Amino acid sequence: MSGASRQRALRIAAPLAIGVMFLAAWEAIVRLQGIPSYILPAPSAVAASLWTDGPSLMGSLLVTLRITLAALAAAALIGGGIALLFSLSRILELSLFPYAVILQVTPIVAIAPLIIIWVHQPFLALLVCAWIVAFFPIVSNTTVGLNSADRNLLALFRLYGASRAQVLLYLRLPTALPYFLAGLRISGGLALIGAVVAEFVAGTGGAETGLAFRILESGYRLAIPRLFAALFLLSLTGIVIYLLLDLLSRRLLRNWHESVAGKREE
Amino acid sequence: MMISVASVSDSEASPAPVRARDNPTPVVRLSGVSKRFASGLEALGGVDLAVASGEFLSLLGPSGCGKSTLLRIVAGLAEPTAGTCMVNVGGQPGRTAPAGRVGFVFQDPTLMPWSTVAANVELPFRIAGRVRAAERERVAAALRAVGLAGFERSYPHQLSGGMRMRVSIARALVTEPELLLLDEPFAALDEITRLALNDDLLRLWEAHRPTILFVTHSVFESVYLSTRIAVMASRPGRIVADLPVNLPQPRDRKARSSPAYAALCDTVSAALSDAMGEALSG
Numbered sequence: 001m002s003g004a005s006r007q008r009a010l011r012i013a014a015p016l017a018i019g020v021m022f023l024a025a026w027e028a029i030v031r032l033q034g035i036p037s038y039i040l041p042a043p044s045a046v047a048a049s050l051w052t053d054g055p056s057l058m059g060s061l062l063v064t065l066r067i068t069l070a071a072l073a074a075a076a077l078i079g080g081g082i083a084l085l086f087s088l089s090r091i092l093e094l095s096l097f098p099y100a101v102i103l104q105v106t107p108i109v110a111i112a113p114l115i116i117i118w119v120h121q122p123f124l125a126l127l128v129c130a131w132i133v134a135f136f137p138i139v140s141n142t143t144v145g146l147n148s149a150d151r152n153l154l155a156l157f158r159l160y161g162a163s164r165a166q167v168l169l170y171l172r173l174p175t176a177l178p179y180f181l182a183g184l185r186i187s188g189g190l191a192l193i194g195a196v197v198a199e200f201v202a203g204t205g206g207a208e209t210g211l212a213f214r215i216l217e218s219g220y221r222l223a224i225p226r227l228f229a230a231l232f233l234l235s236l237t238g239i240v241i242y243l244l245l246d247l248l249s250r251r252l253l254r255n256w257h258e259s260v261a262g263k264r265e266e
Numbered sequence: 267m268m269i270s271v272a273s274v275s276d277s278e279a280s281p282a283p284v285r286a287r288d289n290p291t292p293v294v295r296l297s298g299v300s301k302r303f304a305s306g307l308e309a310l311g312g313v314d315l316a317v318a319s320g321e322f323l324s325l326l327g328p329s330g331c332g333k334s335t336l337l338r339i340v341a342g343l344a345e346p347t348a349g350t351c352m353v354n355v356g357g358q359p360g361r362t363a364p365a366g367r368v369g370f371v372f373q374d375p376t377l378m379p380w381s382t383v384a385a386n387v388e389l390p391f392r393i394a395g396r397v398r399a400a401e402r403e404r405v406a407a408a409l410r411a412v413g414l415a416g417f418e419r420s421y422p423h424q425l426s427g428g429m430r431m432r433v434s435i436a437r438a439l440v441t442e443p444e445l446l447l448l449d450e451p452f453a454a455l456d457e458i459t460r461l462a463l464n465d466d467l468l469r470l471w472e473a474h475r476p477t478i479l480f481v482t483h484s485v486f487e488s489v490y491l492s493t494r495i496a497v498m499a500s501r502p503g504r505i506v507a508d509l510p511v512n513l514p515q516p517r518d519r520k521a522r523s524s525p526a527y528a529a530l531c532d533t534v535s536a537a538l539s540d541a542m543g544e545a546l547s548g
Contacts, residue, residue: 152376155343160393161365170392174380255421256379 041225046232049225057214057226061233064195064210067123068241071130072191076184078131079138083180086139087146087172097143104136108194112201126198126210133194138183145179146172178257181249188241196234291354292316293445293477294340298349300502301335309335311502312349319444322471322478324488324495326534328542332503333481337447340479341370355444355477363445366390369438369476371448375430377422377437383409384418387437408436411470428459432466439470446476450483464490465519472516485538489513489530490522497534499541507537 023043029035030042037045050057082100086093112129119125149171157167199212209217211230218227253260294317301310309332317323325333338344339351342362355363362368377386384405385392391401409415412432422430431451438446448467452460468491471478482488488495489511497507511530513521521527 150376152372152374153378155338155341156370156372156376156389157393158343159341159365159368159370160390162393166393170389171378174378177380256381256423258423 038222038224041228045225046228049223050229050232053226053229057211057230057233060209060211060214060230061237063208064192064199064212064234065237067126067130067195067199067210068192068237070127071134071194072184072188072241074127074131075134075138075187075191076180079135079183079187080142080180082135082139083142083146083176086143087168093143100136100139103132108133108197109201112198115198116202122202126195126202129198129201130191130194133197134187134191137186137190138180141179141183141186142176145176148179149175178249178253178259181245181252185242185245185249188245189238192234192238192241291319291359293319293321293354294479295352295354296336296340296349297351299336299339299346299351300348301332301339301344302347308502310339310346311504313503313505315496315505317477317479319477320475321494322480322492324480324482324492325498326482326485326488326495326538327498327503328483328500328538331498331500331541333498334449335503336498337449337479337481340445341368341447353445363443366394366441367443368445368447369441369443371431371434371438371446371451373450373453375422375427375434377430377433379422381421382418383414383420383422383425383433386422386433387440389437390441404440404442405436408440409433411439411473412436412466426459428455428463431455431459431463435463435467435470439474442474442476444476446478448478448480450481452487453483460487461519467491468517485531485534486522489527489534490517495534497537497541506541509534509537 027042027044030040041049082096086097108129111132115128115132116122116125119128149167153171154167157171162170195210196212199210200216211234215227215230215234218224218230250260294315296313296315299310299313299315300308302308313336315336325336327333335344339346340353342353352359352361353363353368354360355367358364358367378389381389384402387405387408388397388401391397391405406415406418409418412435414429414432414436417425417429417433422433425433435451438448452463455463464487471491480488480491492511495507495509495511496505497509498504499506513524513526513530
């Protein structure tokens, strides 16, 4: 076994071993101490709940996922668009950026009730909340990226008489891509958090209920194993979103960016 | 030390003779060019310089003597605060050369990391909105000329520093410019790569005979490459000696061990020491 592949095996085996040990200890403590499941359910009880309530929880997961992905798409599109406008007009950036910061620092829990009152359609209200949380990293990162074009390359473009559109298309946008993708990876997790927080505040999400509402409901009914099962699904979703965005980033940058290209040669 | 082939004449005494009378229409003509930055730094103080067609002129000077600023002014990337700079290529005299008639090589390769070698070299054509079979053939020819045939589909990060610089030179040459501006292009390279690229640059110049302005702080490089050397002093940047290099053409590595080469290097070094001494005392 070569050093590199041993390293890779260790990278998977080590955290896995920690996880198994943690679960075993948890199970043992709950059983030995006789802790009731409404205080702390054993991992086996959570797994059982995941099995029995799985189908209905998956339906709720789908609702939350729809809001998350729609918010992320809107954040990427609108956030990227705003950053593009900022890069085209310094005045626009100077006058609007502070408001983007204000939107970012205002706790979503505090403004979610307002948004739910103003936007009658529940899906749309939750979407707006999740979007507000998710869009800032994309705006902020992409704006920096669009302004990071190499000075000498800019000079070269000028020398060959490039138009503003060409500078944007051939130089600024490719320069900004890694920054945009880094923002997108952060926003992926934030969109999920935004969707969950908004649903917590909104209470029932209408006819369709998302995972957040199932967590609340399970808490009220002291169905704690189900609460943990829902939490587990939520974390899993966050991890999958992150991994997918990471994969997308790697595929787009694999030929050239330091963060990816350098590692392959090691 | 006075050497017949060097013909230093009296140029050290009277700085920067404008050699316009040698050629009625110089490719580059600077008259009283000064540049003061917003910080108050006087980068250039009254530079007069005329560069004839087909000349290989080295601007030699210590760091901070304004030689790069001078090059940027010639390229049209910076404007002088006083004086005029005229460029005359392709029969179109004006402040700047028409797009694509002048090539520029920076100290860094300045490549687009997301583009292949071929796409980087193709950039001038892409900006001009004209990439067809003929242009692709010229890209291939430019890469062959710098010894990078077969690397078209590589990405910059896969190449060595010297190879990246070759790509940069190929990009500057691909439009076959009449004027080539090089800003310390080999300063960051190791000695072996640097010597190889010096030879390559000489071959390319002999083949196409563009007018070259070459910024360097290496005496040996400037003597080996140029037909003329303008020695600069700093604060403010100005030309203090204008030395023709009358080594036989074409040159190869044997020229580096000839007595005439050594003598010229001595002369140029002395002029450079004078320039730096002036800067230190002044």
